[in-house]
Amino acid sequence: MIRFFIIAGLAYLCYRVLKPIAGQHGFGKVSSSERGTGKIDDVMIKDPYCEAYFPKRNGVHYRHNGEDLYFCSEKCRAGFIERKKQS
Ligand SMILES: [Zn+2]
Structure with missing residues (x-):
């Protein structure tokens, strides 16, 4: 014990x-x-154009080939679309 x-x-x-x-x-x-x-609600994502990180809720949305893309600004979105057109 x-x-x-x-x-x-x-x-x-x-x-x-x-x-x-x-x-x-x-x-x-x-x-x-x-x-x-x-x-x-506030996830950080990468801008595929300028590669900067920013909160998703502030992103500029763009749908590309069924894929949801978000850019830090409309300028980046326009640049990305422009680049896609060229390639
Ligand atoms: Zn950007």
């Missing part, structure tokens, strides 16, 4: 030592997933 208490005590100590580490990992996961859901 004494051995049981020693094992229980050791297990409790391990739990106390490991819990903050596990807790930190858990918190990391939670905050990153929260950031992920918050980003759905």
Whole structure:
């Protein structure tokens, strides 16, 4: 019975030592997933023309060969269309 208490005590100590580490990992996961859901509306995407990153919601939409493309400005969209015409 004494051995049981020693094992229980050791297990409790391990739990106390490991819990903050596990807790930190858990918190990391939670905050990153929260950031992920918050980003759905405000995701950063790359302008295929000037290769700058900008929030998708500010993008200029253009549908090209059934593909949704977003540009940082109408100027870039016009430039992209122009380049596609040439090639
Ligand atoms: Zn651009």
